[in-house]
Amino acid sequence: GFHLQLDYYHADRMKSLLALCFALAAVAAVRSDCTEGDIRLNGNDSRARDLEPLNSVVAGRVEVCLHGQWGTVCSSGFGVAEGNVTCRQLGYSTRGVIYQPNAPFGEGLGPIHLSSLTCHGTEELLVNCTKSARPVSCTHKQDVGVVCQVPDHSCRNGEVHLIGGGTKNKGTAQVCFYQQYGTICGERLSNSTASVICASLGYSRAGAIAIPHTIYGIGIGPVHNVSCSGTERNVTQCLHSTITCPQSSHAAVLCKPTNPACSDGQIRLVNGTSRAVGRVEVCFNGEWGRVCGGGSWDNREANVVCRQLGFMPGNATTQPARYGKGSGVSLLDQVVCDGNETSLLSCTHAQVGSRECTYQQDASATCIEPAPCVNGSVHLQGGRVQNEGRVEMCIGGQWGTICDHGWNSTAAEVVCRQLGFPNITAALAIAIPHASYGVGTGRIWFDQVRCHGDEPSLLQCTHPSTLSRTCSHSNDAGVLCPVTGQHCCVNGDVRLANGTSSNEGRVEVCYNCVWGMVCDSGWNDKD
Numbered sequence: 001g002f003h004l005q006l007d008y009y010h011a012d013r014m015k016s017l018l019a020l021c022f023a024l025a026a027v028a029a030v031r032s033d034c035t036e037g038d039i040r041l042n043g044n045d046s047r048a049r050d051l052e053p054l055n056s057v058v059a060g061r062v063e064v065c066l067h068g069q070w071g072t073v074c075s076s077g078f079g080v081a082e083g084n085v086t087c088r089q090l091g092y093s094t095r096g097v098i099y100q101p102n103a104p105f106g107e108g109l110g111p112i113h114l115s116s117l118t119c120h121g122t123e124e125l126l127v128n129c130t131k132s133a134r135p136v137s138c139t140h141k142q143d144v145g146v147v148c149q150v151p152d153h154s155c156r157n158g159e160v161h162l163i164g165g166g167t168k169n170k171g172t173a174q175v176c177f178y179q180q181y182g183t184i185c186g187e188r189l190s191n192s193t194a195s196v197i198c199a200s201l202g203y204s205r206a207g208a209i210a211i212p213h214t215i216y217g218i219g220i221g222p223v224h225n226v227s228c229s230g231t232e233r234n235v236t237q238c239l240h241s242t243i244t245c246p247q248s249s250h251a252a253v254l255c256k257p258t259n260p261a262c263s264d265g266q267i268r269l270v271n272g273t274s275r276a277v278g279r280v281e282v283c284f285n286g287e288w289g290r291v292c293g294g295g296s297w298d299n300r301e302a303n304v305v306c307r308q309l310g311f312m313p314g315n316a317t318t319q320p321a322r323y324g325k326g327s328g329v330s331l332l333d334q335v336v337c338d339g340n341e342t343s344l345l346s347c348t349h350a351q352v353g354s355r356e357c358t359y360q361q362d363a364s365a366t367c368i369e370p371a372p373c374v375n376g377s378v379h380l381q382g383g384r385v386q387n388e389g390r391v392e393m394c395i396g397g398q399w400g401t402i403c404d405h406g407w408n409s410t411a412a413e414v415v416c417r418q419l420g421f422p423n424i425t426a427a428l429a430i431a432i433p434h435a436s437y438g439v440g441t442g443r444i445w446f447d448q449v450r451c452h453g454d455e456p457s458l459l460q461c462t463h464p465s466t467l468s469r470t471c472s473h474s475n476d477a478g479v480l481c482p483v484t485g486q487h488c489c490v491n492g493d494v495r496l497a498n499g500t501s502s503n504e505g506r507v508e509v510c511y512n513c514v515w516g517m518v519c520d521s522g523w524n525d526k527d
Contacts, residue, residue: 380392
């Protein structure tokens with residue numbers, strides 16, 4: 001026993017004593033009245049739970065009893081023969097034994113009893129194998145695990161399970177061939193094969209996604225190349241063969257869930273300091289997933305995210321992985337936008353799940369929330385100068401646009417007067433249709449606006465209802481208001497711009513104090 005003299009007045013001594021207590025607790029956890037040479041499979045972690053659907057196997061971290069104390073076994077030198085001895089000693093079959101290095105079932109406690117074992121495969125006890133005379137130099141990060149087959153509990157040919165994904169509709173694909181579970185190699189896996197797997201599990205064939213690399217953990221058993229056309233009833237009807245495949249290519253499959261969590265194409269920002277900031281996630285196949293922010297992700301892509309969410313895209317920035325580690329598969333990668341798309345899925349991107357993307361590359365965006373507004377106020381957006389642009393109105397604290405159905409110069413006159421432009425008449429104010437100043441975001445408040453021209457604000461003009469349901473942002477209305485002043489050009493003046501001399505260039509004409517271009521339709525030498 002131990003006698004500890006506690007000094008309550010010295011914090012540093014208390015810290016040392018606490019550390020000693022924790023160490024003693026760890027020793028107690030591995031001390032036992034175990035029988036010399038006994039072994040067990042331990043490690044009740046997520047990896048062990050992943051294998052629970054495969055009720056024909058048992059798995060865990062290998063632990064051996066020596067000197068009355070449980071300890072682990074180093075994976076250095078541990079191979080098929082050592083795995084066979086382990087499973088035989090535990091009473092399981094030696095057929096299809098799998099050994100897995102580097103603590104797949106979590107790191108153990110206490111000593112590492114065995115390292116660099118050499119077994120013939122026929123030994124009755126693991127401790128009967130030849131042991132290295134050198135001191136053990138492993139750490140618990142190298143604890144070995146094994147997967148044993150349970151006798152008389154073989155799987156049925158064609159059975160499939162998805163493990164490691166957290167839900168039944170996604171994970172590393174495990175398929176039963178010849179009464180033994182094995183893994184599918186992702187190097188040639190297609191969505192057609194994934195659709196057969198999903199159908200076998202009771203999910204829709206439509207939307208099945210093949211992930212060619214290991215994202216939900218390595219599989220167990222022999223590795224197969226499986227090729228299906230997509231119409232087969234189960235994988236036994238597909239072409240299949242056993243092959244050599246790297247552990248980084250153990251394939252995963254995503255099936256569309258029965259009750260989707262979101263609508264395809266939706267996006268959201270998570271883990272930010274406000275609703276306009278955070279890591280970008282996209283909905284695909286009814287589930288939220290990550291967006292890879294590798295080399296191609298810049299302000300153009302972030303601006304599309306901001307626009308789709310109804311925020312102002314002007315100063316959107318990208319800060320990969322700043323907002324925490326995402327989970328699951330990277331659904332979008334190599335996204336390239338021109339910046340004007342209304343949806344992130346409208347941008348070009350690599351095939352879903354085609355490339356592995358680290359969590360450090362998760363895309364993020366910082367959008368600008370529109371400033372609070374006064375009900376009925378209007379402003380112009382998207383113009384080159386202050387007297388032109390897309391008309392936006394504030395209703396209920398939100399900015400929205402106006403539909404151009406029925407939009408005319410009388411309505412434009414009211415907008416220009418409300419904005420403070422002097423001496424406004426319908427003859428001078430110009431109504432601009434068809435989202436000529438770019439598409440807006442958010443709500444479309446009014447449709448079929450009717451004004452007399454003397455209203456003090458657009459809100460007092462008549463309209464069928466607030467919130468148009470028959471209009472899209474491609475019909476956002478705009479205005480061009482007349483201005484006066486010493487810097488105003490004269491209506492009808494023309495000039496040549498951007499030429500190499502004063503007698504050549506692009507033709508521009510002055511109208512309402514704004515220089516504008518002339519369309520070349522019908523343009524000839526007489527003009």
